[in-house]
Amino acid sequence: MMNSTGMITDYPRFVKSFQNVSGLDLNYYKENQMKRRILNFMSTRGYQEDYTDFLKDLSLKPDLYDAFFKHLTINVTQFFRDVKQWDVFREKIIPDLLKTRSSLKIWSAGCSAGQEACTMAIIMAEYFPGINFSILGTDIDINVLKQAQSGIYDERDFASTPPHLLDKYFNKSEKKFQIKNTLTRNLTFKAQNLLTDKFDRGFDLIACRNVVIYFTDEAKDVLYKKFADSLNPKGILFTGCTEHLFGQSQHGLKSVSSFFYQKL
Secondary structure (H helix, E strand, O other): OEOOOOOEOOHHHHHHHHHHHHOOOHHHEOHHHHHHHHHHHHHHOOOOOOHHHHHHHHHHOHHHHHHHHHHHHOOOOOOOOOHHHHHHHHHHHHHHHHOOOOEEEEEEEOOOOOHHHHHHHHHHHHHOOOOEEEEEEEEOOHHHHHHHHHOEEEHHHHOOOOHHHHHHHEEEEOOEEEEOHHHHOOEEEEEOOOOOOOOOOOEEEEEEOOOHHHEOHHHHHHHHHHHHHHEEEEEEEEEOOOOOOOOHHHHOEEEEEOOEEEEO
16 A cells, blocks of 8 residues: 555565566565555555555556556667767777677566667677677567567657668658668567566676666676676676666676776
8 A cells, every 4th residue: 555655665565576476576676666656556446445456457457557667677778879979889899899709699687668779789789790690689578679670660669860871771651760681680689677687698788778777786796796607707787878887896896988898
């Protein structure tokens, strides 16, 4: 239930009940921020007194569940988001990796609908022709993964995309854009819970950007340790513009540029 200030009072019970419905453990997320997000969603849908009915409806109404899950996991991104970081990626990070590698294994963790993974594929194809690469995109939300697998995007997804790259790597149909097969052969998408699932290993670069902002410090430590373990020696972790790693050496990482960390 909620108290007079509108906050959920029995949060642990809500967390446990929602985990039974979704498999998502909200204990890994910052409690106050999650409470506000839950309350906001419930209020807009008319659930203002008791979350018991809300949880019940989540299990009965797929559209409500999908909207709430998306609200919690914050799937907001676009191609070439934070363009200066992509300049560093293209001009420094990839050339440095290729000094000691002839191919690259890349992972976009928390990839949403695939815009980040596709951005990396475009950069590799455009600026590093002839280099073999594979890109894995994973996300906990199976609905956004369906879009990633379809490769179809809206015009608003390309606000930061250089026009010549949009024309070269996408087919336009009305107001939709379909990624070309020349890129999809290097892309794989699958569902994954970053906090509970085991990770593959042998990655040369892992991008996890604007994903952990709502995680607890403890959850972040666990996640960054898992990322470091999944990287090859001298591999790179690429984080978002709100996600500086403090004490990164404890994870076996060192900063090589803003938001890029190299495995020692």
